[in-house]
Amino acid sequence: xxxxxxxxxxxxxxxxxxxxxxxxxxxxxxxxxxxxxxxxxxxxxxxxxxxxxxxxxxxxxxxxxxxxxxxxxxxxxxxxx
Numbered sequence: 627x628x629x630x631x632x633x634x635x636x637x638x639x640x641x642x643x644x645x646x647x648x649x650x651x652x653x654x655x656x657x658x659x660x661x662x663x664x665x666x667x668x669x670x671x672x673x674x675x676x677x678x679x680x681x682x683x684x685x686x687x688x689x690x691x692x693x694x695x696x697x698x699x700x701x702x703x704x705x706x707x
Contacts, residue, residue: 679685699705 680689696705
């Protein structure tokens with residue numbers, strides 16, 4: 627019969643590594659360090675769908691409504707132009 631042993635795995639980091647980990651300062655982007663290639667891949671997937679929507683009648687209508695609302699808010703002084 628074959629007997630399996632548990633691997634010898636440490637559950638805590640060595641003291642010198644814990645010190646290095648404690649010294650890390652937070653990144654200004656809150657840790658969301660996403661590589662450019664992932665943004666580009668997402669854009670390649672979404673851009674055609676977004677373009678298709680804004681070329682449709684519903685998309686054109688929604689865009690015109692958005693622009694009118696934005697213009698009204700600018701005139702009311704609620705947002706900068």
